[in-house]
Structure formats: structure tokens, C-alpha cells
Amino acid sequence: MTAEVSQDLIEAGRGYEELFVPALFAPWTEHLVAAAHVGEGSHVLDVACGTGVLARRALAKVGVAGRVVGVDPAPGMIAVAKEIEPRIQWIECAAENLQLEDGAFDCVVSQFGMMFFDDRPKAAEEMFRVLKKDGSLAVAVWNTLDENPVYQDVVALLQEHVSNRAADALRLPFSLGNAEEVFDCVQQAGFAGVQSATRFEKGKFRSARQMVEAELRGWLPMFDINLEEDEIETVLAASEKVFNKYAAHSGEIEFTTSAHIITAQKG
Numbered sequence: 001m002t003a004e005v006s007q008d009l010i011e012a013g014r015g016y017e018e019l020f021v022p023a024l025f026a027p028w029t030e031h032l033v034a035a036a037h038v039g040e041g042s043h044v045l046d047v048a049c050g051t052g053v054l055a056r057r058a059l060a061k062v063g064v065a066g067r068v069v070g071v072d073p074a075p076g077m078i079a080v081a082k083e084i085e086p087r088i089q090w091i092e093c094a095a096e097n098l099q100l101e102d103g104a105f106d107c108v109v110s111q112f113g114m115m116f117f118d119d120r121p122k123a124a125e126e127m128f129r130v131l132k133k134d135g136s137l138a139v140a141v142w143n144t145l146d147e148n149p150v151y152q153d154v155v156a157l158l159q160e161h162v163s164n165r166a167a168d169a170l171r172l173p174f175s176l177g178n179a180e181e182v183f184d185c186v187q188q189a190g191f192a193g194v195q196s197a198t199r200f201e202k203g204k205f206r207s208a209r210q211m212v213e214a215e216l217r218g219w220l221p222m223f224d225i226n227l228e229e230d231e232i233e234t235v236l237a238a239s240e241k242v243f244n245k246y247a248a249h250s251g252e253i254e255f256t257t258s259a260h261i262i263t264a265q266k267g
Helices: 007-035 053-062 075-084 120-130 149-161 164-174 180-188 208-223 229-242
Strands: 043-047 067-072 089-092 105-111 131-142 192-205 253-265
Touching: 007 053, 007 075, 007 105, 007 131, 007 192, 007 208, 007 253, 043 053, 043 120, 053 067, 053 105, 067 075, 075 089, 105 120, 120 131, 120 180, 131 180, 149 164, 149 208, 149 229, 149 253, 164 208, 180 192, 180 253, 192 208, 208 229, 208 253
Parallel strands: 043 067, 043 105, 067 089, 105 131
Antiparallel strands: 131 253, 192 253
């Protein structure tokens, strides 16, 4: 897989793994594996797996008798996921067209991916299809920006110093904040016992500059928003003042994140 993917995409995936995964995404993995009842011997599918942090957490739970598969449409993400953990089966495909057999999994999980699906109802139907009878689903989506104030501040920073388009690119991950659309998609796909719970976790970056730079160099280019170095420095300089209120004594930026976890079963 790696040989077929451009080096730029692989480097982008490595940057995502290094900057975003430990700071934001790793703390949420335990919520998802618990909500989906992942255990010894479970067969688990991670939809929109990115570089695979949730799939790796599931692998630690299922043991040698279990099976973990991660799917994502981004070739760079899949290439990096395979570099990190070759024991997991990684497949490049979209959530709306899972290249997997019917009824193959005890648990399907998806962490902060549903906001980006082209056809959410179809993706929910596919997740239903690949689950075994009585299998469990757990999907996480970010809460609203109002409930994630540090990112509300980042959006405001981008709005002021970059552009409306850049600010909108960061609003997108929080676009399912009320969770109603996800709840409805899951219910209409045929799942039973659909429930939604709001959970909280800690996010942490080494500094305000690192946090904002991750967005400028790692997130915005995914939307073809590429800043010149002097533009990046202007935003980073402004960020230090804005995010000082989140700074710990060590200089690290620490903040609370909020998300909804939607759970259901295939009856």
C-alpha cells in the first residue's frame, strides 16, 4: 500500500498521527470501545479509522482470538495506519461502500468521522449490514462549538486573521453537534435501542503555537487552504495571547472537549 501512495499524503498522515492523535483523539478511544462492548474475541470494524488509534485500542481488547479491521477513504491515512500496526487489516474504502461481508462483526465503531460522510444514511445502512445479529454500534461526533470553547476561539482566530473559508473548515467537525441527525440516521437504518450520551475528555497540546499550527499546516491544507509562511507566523503570534487562558504552569495548553456517543444494537 505505502508504495502506491504519494509521499505528500503519507507525510500528512504522519503529521496527523503525531499532532492530533495524542492531543485530541486517543483519550476518546476508551469511551468508544466500552460503549460498543468490545471484549476478548470480538470482531471489530473501525469506520473512518484515520491513522488507526481507535482500531489499535480495540486490538488491545480483543486479544488473539479477535479480529480488527479499519477502513478509511484516505490512502495516506491507511498507509500510515499500516506502518504503525500491521496486525490490523486496513482497507481503503468509504463508509458508504464498505468492502466487507454481511454480518461479519460483533462491534462497529466510528470516532469523529460521520461529519465528513457524503451520505450519512447510506453509511449507517452499511454499518448495519456488516454487523452480526445482536451486534453493537458506537459512533462519536463532536458536540457544538459552544460546548467546545477552545475551538470556538480557534474559529474566531481564523475568521479574523485568515478567512471565512478557513473558519468554516474548522466549523465542519462540529456540524453534527446536536446529534439529532446521527440519531435519526442510525434509527432509520434499522438499529434498535438507539441512545445518545454526552461525554467529556481532556485535550492537551505542548503549546498554543503547536495547537494552532496543527490546524494551519495539517487541517486547512485538506481544504486547499495553504498559507504563506509570513501568514502562518502572523496567526501563531496572535494565538499566544488568545490561548494564554488555557495554559498550565508547564506552558502546555489544556482544555475540556465534549462529544456525543450514539449507541445502538442490531436486533
